[in-house]
Amino acid sequence: xxxxxxxxxxxxxxxxxxxxxxxxxxxxxxxxxxxxxxxxxxxxxxxxxxxxxxxxxxxxxxxxxxxxxxxxxxxxxxxxxxxxxxxxxxxxxxxxxxxxxxxxxxxxxxxxxxxxxxxxxxxxxxxxxxxxxxxxxx
Numbered sequence: 531x532x533x534x535x536x537x538x539x540x541x542x543x544x545x546x547x548x549x550x551x552x553x554x555x556x557x558x559x560x561x562x563x564x565x566x567x568x569x570x571x572x573x574x575x576x577x578x579x580x581x582x583x584x585x586x587x588x589x590x591x592x593x594x595x596x597x598x599x600x601x602x603x604x605x606x607x608x609x610x611x612x613x614x615x616x617x618x619x620x621x622x623x624x625x626x627x628x629x630x631x632x633x634x635x636x637x638x639x640x641x642x643x644x645x646x647x648x649x650x651x652x653x654x655x656x657x658x659x660x661x662x663x664x665x666x667x668x
Contacts, residue, residue: 541628548621552614559610566603573597 573596576589 541625548617552618555610555614555617559607559614562603562607562610566600566607569596569600569603573600 573593576593576596579589
């Protein structure tokens with residue numbers, strides 16, 4: 531990755547980095563969902579086999595283990611989706627804050643320039659108006 535200072539200066543790079551992070555999270559989420567689906571399918575097939583065998587306690591235990599693993603994978607997938615949504619919201623809010631700060635800085639710069647010009651005009655007017663008063667009288 532680039533250094534953080536360059537990321538702050540280049541909002542497009544920041545957006546690209548966020549997009550890469552989003553895509554990576556989506557891929558991981560999809561992978562977890564696929565694994566969970568395969569685990570469920572595997573558990574169903576194993577249940578079929580165990581019912582044919584006569585309900586071997588070891589097979590039942592393994593089936594229960596697979597069901598728990600599939601549930602954990604589904605929970606992980608749901609958590610990743612929620613985290614992705616939260617990260618997206620944070621990124622949007624951060625971008626809005628940055629835009630507000632830039633707009634405020636521009637407004638403040640305009641006000642400073644206006645005050646500076648007004649001071650300069652007042653100074654110029656004062657110099658013109660007081661031209662003869664500052665010289666010693668003879």
